[in-house]
Amino acid sequence: MAPIKPGQKIGVMAPSSYVEKDDIEKSAEALRARGYDVFIHPQTYERHGQSAGDTLQKSLALQGLWLRPDIDAIWFAGGGNQSMPLLSSLNFTSMAKKPKPVIGFSDTTTLINAIHLHTGAVTYHAPVFKQLHTLSDDDILLALNGLGDMPPPITFTKDQILKAPDDTTSVTATLAGGNLSVFQYLPTLLGENLYKDKILFLEDCNEEFSHIDRIFCFLKQSGALSQVKALLIGQFTDLKDTGRPFGRDLKEILLSHTEECKTPIITHLPFGHAFPFAPLSLGNPYTINLENMTLKNA
DSSP, X not given: OOXXXXXXXXXXXXXXBOOOHHHHHHHHHHHHTTTOEEEEOGGGGOOBTTBSSOHHHHHHXXXXXXXOTTOOEEEEOOOSSOOGGGGGTOXXXXXXXXXXXXXXXXXXXXXXXXXXXXXXXXXXXXXXXXXXXXXXXXXXXXXXXXXXXXXXXXXXXXXXXXXOOTTOSEEEEOEEEEEHHHHTTHHHHHOGGGTTTSEEEEEEESOBHXXXXXXXXXXHHTTTXXXXXXXXXXXXXXXXXXXXXXXXXXXXXXXXXXXXXXXXXXXXXXXXXSSSOOOEEESSOEEEETTTTEEEEO
């Protein structure tokens, strides 16, 4: 475990699209009010087109926070796009000498997976920093507890079990995943060690059914879906079916591309572009218990 607790100092930087200063300042106030120390890196407010500065500025900010001994964890300011170019500019060898937790989701799916894979650091799929001030008391408590040393279990019902082999009562493994539209590129960029023998979790929003179908088809044809120990499906919100009707909903898409998979598939779990949003960690083992219907740290 690499828990993030009150009293620790959180460094904030923006690896993707630019963010609004007001959102960051209000979120910092919300976190400080709960006992955390917060440092906002100046790069967080940079703008370069739609991006929060250029790749060099982002790289220097992220690695600068990483190397500072007083920074206990790094919380990405927001998502959007343009975090993927950082992969070729980060010194993972240097970062691996002193791993520290990183928090983000959506576009930063690239970074939370790559940083964990290359440095061994525990990373968290959780709300981005700019969202914190918008959360209800229950939702911010869920987020912060999920980053702590005793994250609450996630429960599900029988109706949420899309598939489960008759001879499987539980699965234990570490996690990989995040935003489907981003994750689709990562097996090519990071290799099969990214997902092999892991529990894969996926979410997305504002996508066409046809696009989601194409990505799951690719993950099936590439062999990725057959090499994971389980598949967790989070919130797929505001899906679209513009133009000629596609003819299949999300459940039908999932079933059509996992018919040969011999692993459990759990759907409608609370993570993604909606709330409640339960954090998930990459690097800590989880157990899916199909009898108690829980997902929790092993």
